[in-house]
Amino acid sequence: MINRNKNLFYQIIIFISFISIISALYIEFILLIPACKLCLYQRIPYLLSMIFGFFGYFFSKNKIWLYLLIMTFITSLILSGYHLGIENNIFKEFSGCTNENLNLIDKTELLQNLNNFLPNCKDVNFKIFGLSLATINFILSIALTLITTRYVLNEKNR
Numbered sequence: 001m002i003n004r005n006k007n008l009f010y011q012i013i014i015f016i017s018f019i020s021i022i023s024a025l026y027i028e029f030i031l032l033i034p035a036c037k038l039c040l041y042q043r044i045p046y047l048l049s050m051i052f053g054f055f056g057y058f059f060s061k062n063k064i065w066l067y068l069l070i071m072t073f074i075t076s077l078i079l080s081g082y083h084l085g086i087e088n089n090i091f092k093e094f095s096g097c098t099n100e101n102l103n104l105i106d107k108t109e110l111l112q113n114l115n116n117f118l119p120n121c122k123d124v125n126f127k128i129f130g131l132s133l134a135t136i137n138f139i140l141s142i143a144l145t146l147i148t149t150r151y152v153l154n155e156k157n158r
Contacts, residue, residue: 003060006056006060006155007057007060009151010053010054010056010057010060010065011053011057013049013050013052013053013056013069013144013148014049014050014053014054014057016140016144017046017047017049017050017053018050020043020046020137020140021043021046021047021050024039024043024133027126027133031126033125033126034118034119034125035118035119036097036118036119036120036121036123037096037097037118037121038079038082038083038086038097038121038134039083039121039133039134040118041079042076042079042080042083042134042137045072045073045075045076045079045141046076048068048072049069049072049073049144052065052068052069052072053065053069056069063152063155066148066151066152066155067152069148070145070148070149070152073141073144073145073148074141074145076137076140076141076144076145077138077141077142077145080134080135080137080138080141081138081141083121083134083137083138084132084134084135084138086121086122087121087122087124087132087134087135089122093120093121093122097120097121097122
């Protein structure tokens with residue numbers, strides 16, 4: 001029964017991560033809302049959680065996958081929290097988030113940079129229920145971190 005619960009847990013993590021990635025891709029490529037650099041970085045923890053969830057599902061006797069999931073969701077929490085802070089002017093954008101490189105003099109560099117255009121990280125281009133995607137990711141990251149941590153603590157008590 002314990003192994004079945006663990007497999008269900010990993011399936012849920014994989015499903016949530018998959019839906020998160022598919023939603024981001026849908027918004028970017030179907031709705032044509034460009035993603036900023038931090039938005040792209042925030043997808044990495046969900047890709048990793050799908051991989052860890054997959055290995056956890058098939059090798060569920062090893063608890064390392066649960067600890068890797070916790071670290072992954074904490075990383076997602078930090079990334080989304082930083083992005084949320086930038087959107088709300090709590091933190092200053094890092095240089096990769098701004099489009100200040102458009103002050104170039106060389107025409108070829110300018111054209112190349114225009115082709116690689118990404119929006120500023122502080123600009124909110126899309127909202128769901130009045131919340132930016134960084135805010136939704138922050139809330140989801142908190143929930144997944146707490147759920148996974150609680151699951152690990154319950155596993156230790158068994």
